[in-house]
Amino acid sequence: MKYTLGQINEMIQGALVGDPQVLITGISGIKEARQGDITFLANSKYLPLMNSTKASAIIVSREIEQSSKPIIQTENPSLAFAKVVNIVAPNDMSHPKGIHPTAVISPNARLGKNVSVGAYTIIESECEIGDGSIIYGGCFLGREVRIGKDCLVYPHVSIREGIRLGNRVIVHSGAVIGSDGFGFATVKGMQEKIPQIGTVEIEDDVEIGSNVTIDRARFDTTHIGRGTKIDNLVQIAHNVHIGENCIIVAQAGISGSTTLGKGVILAGQAGVVGHIQIGDGAIVAAQAGVTKAVPAGTKVSGYPAKPHGEAKRVNACMQRLPQLHKRIKELEEKISQLEKRLEEHDG
Numbered sequence: 001m002k003y004t005l006g007q008i009n010e011m012i013q014g015a016l017v018g019d020p021q022v023l024i025t026g027i028s029g030i031k032e033a034r035q036g037d038i039t040f041l042a043n044s045k046y047l048p049l050m051n052s053t054k055a056s057a058i059i060v061s062r063e064i065e066q067s068s069k070p071i072i073q074t075e076n077p078s079l080a081f082a083k084v085v086n087i088v089a090p091n092d093m094s095h096p097k098g099i100h101p102t103a104v105i106s107p108n109a110r111l112g113k114n115v116s117v118g119a120y121t122i123i124e125s126e127c128e129i130g131d132g133s134i135i136y137g138g139c140f141l142g143r144e145v146r147i148g149k150d151c152l153v154y155p156h157v158s159i160r161e162g163i164r165l166g167n168r169v170i171v172h173s174g175a176v177i178g179s180d181g182f183g184f185a186t187v188k189g190m191q192e193k194i195p196q197i198g199t200v201e202i203e204d205d206v207e208i209g210s211n212v213t214i215d216r217a218r219f220d221t222t223h224i225g226r227g228t229k230i231d232n233l234v235q236i237a238h239n240v241h242i243g244e245n246c247i248i249v250a251q252a253g254i255s256g257s258t259t260l261g262k263g264v265i266l267a268g269q270a271g272v273v274g275h276i277q278i279g280d281g282a283i284v285a286a287q288a289g290v291t292k293a294v295p296a297g298t299k300v301s302g303y304p305a306k307p308h309g310e311a312k313r314v315n316a317c318m319q320r321l322p323q324l325h326k327r328i329k330e331l332e333e334k335i336s337q338l339e340k341r342l343e344e345h346d347g
Helices: 005-012 077-088 308-319 321-346
Strands: 015-017 037-040 057-061 071-074 176-179 184-187 190-193 199-202 213-215 221-224 299-301
Touching: 005 015, 005 057, 005 071, 005 077, 037 077, 057 077, 071 077, 176 199, 199 213, 213 221, 299 308, 308 321
Parallel strands: 037 057, 057 071, 176 213, 199 221
Antiparallel strands: 015 071, 184 190
């Protein structure tokens, strides 16, 4: 790739500060960049790297007005950089084409136009796959699965019977959608399985990471809203409802019948108990344990999860426990000495 900085600025409709004739020959992160690369800065903690990076130009936010290197000011540096990557270094990964002869497809399944199915994939009866969708090899689609248009299902994904996926859904390797919810009743000391007869509905433009598990509902539906993005190794239990445009980060777990509003963020390893609501735009920090409802627009952290400011104060006190323990021991010793003196005086 060879573009001038002026050409790249036109691509992303930014504000160029510097020489538009600077030649850009590569793309890289700000730490790894070399001469000729363009990079970006979206996190203020990397501001010191602006002067030390070897990149020839940097995409930045509007708040940064000058630099020792040419910059392109944008509203969203991460998004602008992504646009540059897509234009000048597009992903040329080749997806499967056509139907592989080893795929096992029920004669009752209905495949749309330009559907591709990889080797050894099994598609059972009454399945429907929309136009342009790609199913990689080694996948399993159970009876009456519905997959929309332009979906991408990577190898070794299991989509169990009766599950619904919208359009442009991406499912990464190892994901299991529609396995039984974890439902048991204790009867005379034995665990009796409770039938899980519901389904899972995934709306348009959802992305599901590797080894994610989404359980079918006991009754009714486990629901994933439009535009939600789910990282690797996430567990979503039966009857969970996740709103639109949520972010669920790796190793988070959501217990049954919990509802997440729109735009909720669950950070890595966050855990949420069942039968509660997390309001629109709420943020649950990494490793937080949520045991009760979270109001809309609230940030919580810690265990049990508290408003973030309160949790920080609690954590600050906990960090001082060794010093406080030592101080208490010293005070106890002084009190003991004073008591002895008082006893001697009284005696």
